[in-house]
Amino acid sequence: MTKKLLMFDFDGTLIDSVPDLADATNQMLTQLGKPTHTLDTITEWVGNGARALVERALSGSNNVDARLSVAEIEAAEQLFFTAYAEHDVSKTITYPDVDQGLRQLKEAGFTLALVTNKPIRFVPNILDGLGWTPLFDMVLGGDSLSTKKPDPAPLLHTCKTLNFDPAQAVMIGDSINDVSAGKNAGIETIGLSYGYNYGNDIRDSQPNQVFDNFADLLAYLLEK
Numbered sequence: 475m476t477k478k479l480l481m482f483d484f485d486g487t488l489i490d491s492v493p494d495l496a497d498a499t500n501q502m503l504t505q506l507g508k509p510t511h512t513l514d515t516i517t518e519w520v521g522n523g524a525r526a527l528v529e530r531a532l533s534g535s536n537n538v539d540a541r542l543s544v545a546e547i548e549a550a551e552q553l554f555f556t557a558y559a560e561h562d563v564s565k566t567i568t569y570p571d572v573d574q575g576l577r578q579l580k581e582a583g584f585t586l587a588l589v590t591n592k593p594i595r596f597v598p599n600i601l602d603g604l605g606w607t608p609l610f611d612m613v614l615g616g617d618s619l620s621t622k623k624p625d626p627a628p629l630l631h632t633c634k635t636l637n638f639d640p641a642q643a644v645m646i647g648d649s650i651n652d653v654s655a656g657k658n659a660g661i662e663t664i665g666l667s668y669g670y671n672y673g674n675d676i677r678d679s680q681p682n683q684v685f686d687n688f689a690d691l692l693a694y695l696l697e698k
């Protein structure tokens with residue numbers, strides 16, 4: 475791979491975080507006296523950051539209930555933050571071959587960055603727990619800038635900060651937000667099919683490449 479900067483998405487790409495996100499979501503809903511939801515349902519609400527997850531959970535649907543007040547959403551979000559802080563790594567696991575793969579890519583000379591829509595406050599603890607903090611030269615959360623993926627700004631900001639031309643970079647993720655952010659930034663995109671994408675096939679978003687597991691992605695990145 476002639477690219478030098480690899481920008482990775484986090485949830486659904488490197489880590490399977492939905493079991494913890496779902497526990498925190500259901501803890502919040504229980505505290506509010508609202509019905510809880512299954513792991514599969516909550517999985518389809520992940521992708522646009524914590525605020526969107528909370529709004530969808532309160533609505534019981536991806537179509538957010540317009541009658542929800544800002545105060546109601548913000549109060550629920552605080553409950554979610556408290557619950558997720560307690561459970562951010564209880565059930566979170568890395569996908570197969572990711573841990574070794576990231577280390578191999580780093581050793582091969584790639585610069586690695588993490589560009590997630592997850593609120594930044596939760597990211598350092600998870601990275602520390604996985605022993606991944608030294609692997610990433612830059613980490614951006616969904617609230618690090620004023621816009622998040624699918625906006626291109628986090629990707630372009632990462633390229634600029636790390637002194638890479640967008641043509642030297644690739645965005646790797648599981649969701650249409652990662653592919654759209656890459657396309658909006660004029661950056662090559664690689665989709666991974668095993669994560670969370672609102673129940674849709676990542677191929678529908680037409681990334682430049684798609685892989686069904688991290689081992690195949692690794693082979694592709696290392697062989698070029």
Ligand SMILES: O=C(O)COP(=O)(O)O
Nearest residue numbers: 484485521522523590591
């Ligand atoms: O927190 C989310 O909603 C998604 O996070 P991600 O961008 O790492 O997939």
Ligand SMILES: [Mg+2]
Nearest residue numbers: 483485486648
């Ligand atoms: Mg993701």
